[in-house]
Structures are given as structure tokens and as C-alpha cells.
Amino acid sequence: MLHLAFTPLLVLALGASLGAAFPHDALKKSCSLSKYQFLEPHEVKAVQKMTEQFVSIMGLSDRKCSIRLFHRKWKPVELSVPDRVMLVEAELDLATAMLRLPADPSFAETRQRPLAFLTQAREDLRGCVAAEAPSHQPSGKLRHWLQKLQMAKETETVSCLEATAILHLFQVLEDLRCAAHREKCT
Numbered sequence: 001m002l003h004l005a006f007t008p009l010l011v012l013a014l015g016a017s018l019g020a021a022f023p024h025d026a027l028k029k030s031c032s033l034s035k036y037q038f039l040e041p042h043e044v045k046a047v048q049k050m051t052e053q054f055v056s057i058m059g060l061s062d063r064k065c066s067i068r069l070f071h072r073k074w075k076p077v078e079l080s081v082p083d084r085v086m087l088v089e090a091e092l093d094l095a096t097a098m099l100r101l102p103a104d105p106s107f108a109e110t111r112q113r114p115l116a117f118l119t120q121a122r123e124d125l126r127g128c129v130a131a132e133a134p135s136h137q138p139s140g141k142l143r144h145w146l147q148k149l150q151m152a153k154e155t156e157t158v159s160c161l162e163a164t165a166i167l168h169l170f171q172v173l174e175d176l177r178c179a180a181h182r183e184k185c186t
Helices: 002-021 041-058 081-099 105-110 110-131 138-154 158-167 169-180
Strands: none
Touching: 002 081, 002 138, 002 169, 041 105, 041 169, 081 158, 081 169, 105 110, 110 138, 110 169, 138 158, 158 169
16 A cells, blocks of 8 residues: 555656756757748748738838848858748748738738748747757858848838838748758759
8 A cells, every 4th residue: 555655756756857857958859940841832822812912902102112121132042051040030020020010900810820820930940040050150141131131120111111021921931941941942
């Protein structure tokens, strides 16, 4: 009888000891972005529907801005894997921030699925940066682009940033696909 009462106590003690021996961070799985190599068609359709609705509601004539963040002289394929991940993380930060802005009720509903997908992708990328390259310094190309992004956030109007982010979401998705490849993407 005493033997049966002692067993749960032993299991608890062993569990606590093992928990202390293996920190929770060590138990996390390694970085895997493979689910973004081939995007689900329903996610792509949701982004397409949202982009089309944005254009039809907001129009493009009142979105005049000179921001050219997504017109780069280089392609993400030219970057190292850690640089690609950092690039897409910054693009997703911008996109998710712009999709969280107050909007027309019908657009607010349409953007929920793309926002959830892009937010999850951003969180996955953050985990990869922290796990694989916590002290990585961006290349000159990426550093220059990140500075350009920061300058745009400080000088451009919110409506200009919103239009730029939403109208270039397919490029962001392509950059995400490229970042998911461990070798050079095409």
C-alpha cells in the first residue's frame, strides 16, 4: 500500500528534475519555414480578394506617393538566408501594421484571414531569427533597404504606407517563399 502512494511522488520529483535539467527553450523545435515554400491556394486567394477590394474601395488616384520600397535594384535571391529572413520579417512587420489600421467595415472583415496568416508567418520568422542567427548583421544591401524603410515610416503618410504595403503583398509572399528555402531560391 505504501509502495503505491510513493510512486506518484517519485514521478512528480523526476518530472520537476527533468524540467529543470532541460530548459523550456531547449525543448522548442528547430526553425522550420518549409510550410511557406508552397503557399496554400486559399491563403493566396484571400490576399488577392483583399487587394482587389482595397483597390475598389480606396481607388488608386488618391494614393499618390513617391515611396518605392519594393522597387529594389536587387532580388532577395541574391541575399544570404539570414538576410532573406530579416527582409521578410521587416516586410511582414510593415504589412501587418498597415492591415491593423482602422478600415471600412467590409474591408476590415476581408483582411482578417490575410492578417492572421501574415501575423503567423511573422512570428515564425522571428523565431527563426532568434534561433538561427541572433547576432546576424545585415549585408550592405539589406541594411540600406532597412534604412529606407525606416525613413519611409518617419516621412510618408499612413495612407501611402498602407497602399504600398497592401499593393505589394504578393511580392512579400514571394519573398516569404524565397526565405523559406534554405538554398538559393529561384
